[in-house]
Amino acid sequence: MDYSIKIQINDSLENTKDKLLSKLKEKWFWLVTELDLSKIFKNKLWEKIGEYHILWVCNPWYSYKLYKIDPMMGWILPCKVVLFTKEDKNFIWLVKPTIQNNFLENDVFKNVIEEVEEILIEIIKTI
Numbered sequence: 001m002d003y004s005i006k007i008q009i010n011d012s013l014e015n016t017k018d019k020l021l022s023k024l025k026e027k028w029f030w031l032v033t034e035l036d037l038s039k040i041f042k043n044k045l046w047e048k049i050g051e052y053h054i055l056w057v058c059n060p061w062y063s064y065k066l067y068k069i070d071p072m073m074g075w076i077l078p079c080k081v082v083l084f085t086k087e088d089k090n091f092i093w094l095v096k097p098t099i100q101n102n103f104l105e106n107d108v109f110k111n112v113i114e115e116v117e118e119i120l121i122e123i124i125k126t127i
Helices: 013-026 037-045 060-069 071-075 097-103 107-125
Strands: 004-009 030-036 052-058 079-086 089-095
Touching: 004 107, 013 030, 013 052, 013 079, 013 089, 013 107, 030 037, 037 052, 052 060, 060 071, 060 107, 079 107, 089 107, 097 107
Parallel strands: none
Antiparallel strands: 004 089, 030 052, 052 079, 079 089
16 A cells, blocks of 8 residues: 655745645645754754655544544544655655554544545645
8 A cells, every 4th residue: 555645846845835725725624733844953953954844734624523423533633745855856745644544443534534635635636
């Protein structure tokens, strides 16, 4: 099973992030938080890497649907989308939410996660 989808982009990470957030909002996904790993490495370890941003994105409706079934399922969401530079090339990378299905026994959870993944892949492919 392929656990992710990675696409090379021909735009800056800043423009890509703006486009991504705009497309996510169209599908009612929101940015929960962003981690700038390159900044953390530089400030805490004095190490330089290419740009590397981890975006936690979430659609509150899907999250609430899972929460209502079992509040302990909060660990599943939000989903992670990574924007990064490697060897002077920019990429967008989605860690597929369905990799977590191996840990779930409830088919409702699995179906919701599969639906979320389909939406996110559709969005990423349009960037």
